[in-house]
Amino acid sequence: MTLRRISRAWRHWRQAPDRSVPSGAMDVESASRRFLMYGVLPLWFVPSVADWAMHRRTRIEDTTGVRESAVHALMMTEAGVPVALALLARVNPLVLTVMGGAALAHGATALWDVSMATEKREVRPVEQHIHSFLEVLPLTALAFLCTLHADEVHRTLRGGRHPDDWKLLPKRSPLPARYLAGIGLGVGLCVALPYAEEMTRCVRAARRRTPR
Numbered sequence: 001m002t003l004r005r006i007s008r009a010w011r012h013w014r015q016a017p018d019r020s021v022p023s024g025a026m027d028v029e030s031a032s033r034r035f036l037m038y039g040v041l042p043l044w045f046v047p048s049v050a051d052w053a054m055h056r057r058t059r060i061e062d063t064t065g066v067r068e069s070a071v072h073a074l075m076m077t078e079a080g081v082p083v084a085l086a087l088l089a090r091v092n093p094l095v096l097t098v099m100g101g102a103a104l105a106h107g108a109t110a111l112w113d114v115s116m117a118t119e120k121r122e123v124r125p126v127e128q129h130i131h132s133f134l135e136v137l138p139l140t141a142l143a144f145l146c147t148l149h150a151d152e153v154h155r156t157l158r159g160g161r162h163p164d165d166w167k168l169l170p171k172r173s174p175l176p177a178r179y180l181a182g183i184g185l186g187v188g189l190c191v192a193l194p195y196a197e198e199m200t201r202c203v204r205a206a207r208r209r210t211p212r
Contacts, residue, residue: 018173029148044051047133047134056198058123058127069199071091079102086145106135
């Protein structure tokens with residue numbers, strides 16, 4: 001019965017009125033929501049492209065190759081899953097727990113990535129600063145989300161005893177479809193596509209080095 005209810009909720013998630021932030025609203029909640037939607041999330045795109053460019057410049061395919069590129073894909077997943085949840089799902093203890101765990105995992109994976117990279121290729125100070133920016137973005141997004149949903153944070157800390165606390169449900173008021181499409185396009189062009197090119201380049205280089 002629970003699974004049927006969740007499935008039905010997701011099938012009809014776009015039927016509820018959209019939740020947008022009025023451009024002229026200056027209250028704290030609207031300002032925080034606006035910064036999270038149009039500031040923090042789009043900021044992910046620029047350093048992602050810059051990081052890919054640094055990997056290309058230092059010829060990652062000839063050094064750490066497929067192994068490091070796979071770690072980059074893992075970090076994208078660790079950042080992408082919380083972003084998708086924040087955009088589509090109702091914020092509750094389940095979503096906050098997943099986002100917090102993903103942020104910690106992303107930080108640990110980033111440390112592993114740098115430790116691996118510095119052994120075999122040059123990691124310049126500029127690239128290290130780009131990494132720092134990418135590492136802090138998930139925590140920044142989580143902090144703003146917790147500020148907007150303080151009641152759900154309290155419920156999470158108390159163990160989430162409400163029946164819906166640990167269910168993956170759609171937002172009661174979904175974000176505008178145009179906004180979601182824009183974020184999806186940005187993720188595809190600035191995150192997924194560059195790193196797919198990197199992985200392809202690394203795989204081809206590895207095949208060229210493999211004796212036949």
